[in-house]
Amino acid sequence: xxxxxxxxxxxxxxxxxxxxxxxxxxxxxxxxxxxxxxxxxxxxxxxxxxxxxxxxxxxxxxxxxxxxxxxxxxxxxxxxxxxxxxxxxxxxxxxxxxxxxxxxxxxxxxxxxxxxxxxxxxxxxxxxxxxxxxxxxxxxxxxxxxxxxxxxxxxxxxxxxxxxxxxxxxxxxxxxxxxxxxxxxxxxxxxxxxxxxxxxxx
Numbered sequence: 722x723x724x725x726x727x728x729x730x731x732x733x734x735x736x737x738x739x740x741x742x743x744x745x746x747x748x749x750x751x752x753x754x755x756x757x758x759x760x761x762x763x764x765x766x767x768x769x770x771x772x773x774x775x776x777x778x779x780x781x782x783x784x785x786x787x788x789x790x791x792x793x794x795x796x797x798x799x800x801x802x803x804x805x806x807x808x809x810x811x812x813x814x815x816x817x818x819x820x821x822x823x824x825x826x827x828x829x830x831x832x833x834x835x836x837x838x839x840x841x842x843x844x845x846x847x848x849x850x851x852x853x854x855x856x857x858x859x860x861x862x863x864x865x866x867x868x869x870x871x872x873x874x875x876x877x878x879x880x881x882x883x884x885x886x887x888x889x890x891x892x893x894x895x896x897x898x899x900x901x902x903x904x905x906x907x908x909x910x911x912x913x914x915x916x917x918x919x920x921x922x923x
Contacts (some may be wrong), residue, residue, distance in 0.1 A: 751875040752909035761789040762798035763869070771808025771891065775863055778895035788903050800875075802902075804865030808891045836914035859883070863898050876905050 763780050766772040779802070786790045792798060866877040877902045882893040 756909040
């Protein structure tokens, strides 16, 4: 199973638009609650064994961004980052086959002492060559949402990557999720300010 199969499943599970889709997807109440968040706990992500690695990369990426406090304990968190992730390594095989076939025939006839003689012969040459190419693939996917203590989902995104120039697929997905979340937070801050803790109490 590759990411082309997993992505529609992830979108159906979340059922929510990303904040990157435009002004129509931004709700004033969600913005107010988002800009009041100070502490985010990254919960365990559903998926294969690779999901734990992507979670660690998410924690590191969010910590480096220095916008939210990222605790190891969920007890004092204002919100939780939850969802699913996959880190897939697999091979794709492609085969080609080339063949050459040659066929020929020769015949000879002659007449001796009133008798006709006929000789014929045929020949054939064939050759074939098969080649197989293997492509090593590394793809990652994360479908995550930001959830308040009340259980309300106020932001979500789905990101996938086949790797970047200087980082692997999992690290690139973590960076993309962080970029989307920080971008949504900065957009909410521009709308206005709210007292700290006001969103968490709602």
